[in-house]
Amino acid sequence: MIQRCRECGKEYDVDEIIYNCECGGLLEIKYDLEKIKNEVSKEQLRERRSGVWRYLEYLPVKDTNKIVSLWEGGTPLYKCDNLAKKLGLKELYIKNEGANPTGSFKDRGMTVGVTRANELGAPVVGCASTGNTSASLAAYSARSGKKCIVLLPGGKVALGKLAQAMFYGAKVVQINGNFDQALVMIKNLALENKLYLLNSVNPFRLEGQKTIGFEICDQLDFEAPSTVILPVGNAGNISAIWKGFKEFKETDLIDSLPKMIGIQAEGAQPIVKAYKAQKDNINPEDNPETIATAIRIGNPVNAVKALEAIYQSNGLAEFVSDEEITAAQKLLAQTEGIFVEPASASSIAGLIKLLDMGAIDKEGKIVCITTGNGLKDPDAAIKASTLPSEIECDMEILKKVIEE
Numbered sequence: 091m092i093q094r095c096r097e098c099g100k101e102y103d104v105d106e107i108i109y110n111c112e113c114g115g116l117l118e119i120k121y122d123l124e125k126i127k128n129e130v131s132k133e134q135l136r137e138r139r140s141g142v143w144r145y146l147e148y149l150p151v152k153d154t155n156k157i158v159s160l161w162e163g164g165t166p167l168y169k170c171d172n173l174a175k176k177l178g179l180k181e182l183y184i185k186n187e188g189a190n191p192t193g194s195f196k197d198r199g200m201t202v203g204v205t206r207a208n209e210l211g212a213p214v215v216g217c218a219s220t221g222n223t224s225a226s227l228a229a230y231s232a233r234s235g236k237k238c239i240v241l242l243p244g245g246k247v248a249l250g251k252l253a254q255a256m257f258y259g260a261k262v263v264q265i266n267g268n269f270d271q272a273l274v275m276i277k278n279l280a281l282e283n284k285l286y287l288l289n290s291v292n293p294f295r296l297e298g299q300k301t302i303g304f305e306i307c308d309q310l311d312f313e314a315p316s317t318v319i320l321p322v323g324n325a326g327n328i329s330a331i332w333k334g335f336k337e338f339k340e341t342d343l344i345d346s347l348p349k350m351i352g353i354q355a356e357g358a359q360p361i362v363k364a365y366k367a368q369k370d371n372i373n374p375e376d377n378p379e380t381i382a383t384a385i386r387i388g389n390p391v392n393a394v395k396a397l398e399a400i401y402q403s404n405g406l407a408e409f410v411s412d413e414e415i416t417a418a419q420k421l422l423a424q425t426e427g428i429f430v431e432p433a434s435a436s437s438i439a440g441l442i443k444l445l446d447m448g449a450i451d452k453e454g455k456i457v458c459i460t461t462g463n464g465l466k467d468p469d470a471a472i473k474a475s476t477l478p479s480e481i482e483c484d485m486e487i488l489k490k491v492i493e494e
């Protein structure tokens with residue numbers, strides 16, 4: 091197991107604390123997959139408890155006594171026949187990452203990232219966040235007795251996430267700026283050795299998140315779906331999940347790979363613009379804006395990895411408007427009983443838009459990943475609803491109201 095630069099190929103020991111290669115390239119964790127292939131079988135995996143650590147051989151941990159876990163992963167893959175019927179699809183699934191311990195997929199990354207911090211003996215961890223990363227890191231640092239520092243874009247974090255970060259005991263700092271600026275600041279602190287950085291530029295975090303790909307195949311009886319659709323912000327998750335699918339294929343646990351489709355919000359779509367121009371990198375956007383605050387990001391650090399995942403998988407990237415996001419959020423809640431936050435609903439909104447455009451095979455096995463729980467952002471849901479009026483305690487009035 092080593093850290094390797096995906097630009098120049100330079101290798102670093104896994105115990106070296108480094109976030110980018112000397113050449114500026116992004117790092118990736120590489121394994122001896124031939125060895126893993128001989129070590130684990132589908133049957134052995136199946137005998138283990140579900141969750142991130144079911145896939146231990148594929149994870150960068152040396153000392154299992156150092157694992158920090160809240161039993162993350164093992165999230166449901168719902169077959170959504172009501173929504174499939176409405177959209178004219180043969181097979182549609184929702185992988186609901188909102189069912190993780192702190193309510194988002196970030197927990198998969200943090201169990202591995204904070205375990206790594208434990209192995210390295212780092213007493214302080216930190217991140218910049220649009221909300222969910224901070225909630226998750228705060229929880230895992232509390233569990234491992236570490237100090238946690240989080241930088242948030244002031245006034246732009248959903249209430250539930252802010253409440254979580256504060257309540258788990260993190261030192262929360264709001265800046266008068268956006269996520270991209272917060273990330274530059276926290277990274278500077280990390281480079282001055284003030285903390286161990288757990289944003290998705292840290293390749294160890296992405297190793298935990300790749301288990302979403304593993305788990306989808308596992309839940310589909312070791313078959314890959316034809317298409318995976320998910321929201322894209324800082325672009326770590328799409329890169330991580332693609333890595334997961336590729337590693338399962340290279341170790342013969344699946345025999346095909348899905349198309350990876352990334353969805354961004356109209357007001358924050360650097361990756362979509364790069365994809366549409368068939369470029370390998372983005373032009374950062376200075377003033378990202380969307381109701382889906384989790385993906386309100388103009389300069390995603392993992393953009394080149396994400397674009398590679400999209401091109402390699404023969405996938406695509408598309409944007410959706412805030413109105414489309416809210417409509418999809420409601421539709422999912424009201425047809426399948428799954429309440430997700432706005433960023434997560436962008437994957438459903440993207441599916442609907444791409445179906446209208448004729449860009450999706452209706453006969454395929456489609457998985458939409460919903461990345462965060464709807465309770466994270468009650469304001470968004472309340473704003474999109476008509477609040478009930480109060481009535482007198484009178485049975486006749488009540489009967490009239492429920493018939494309306």
Ligand SMILES: Cc1ncc(COP(=O)(O)O)c(C=O)c1O
Nearest residue numbers: 222323324325326327384461462
């Ligand atoms: C709910 C939710 N969905 C999607 C994303 C985007 O993930 P990524 O930054 O890995 O692209 C985030 C990131 O914060 C998120 O919180």
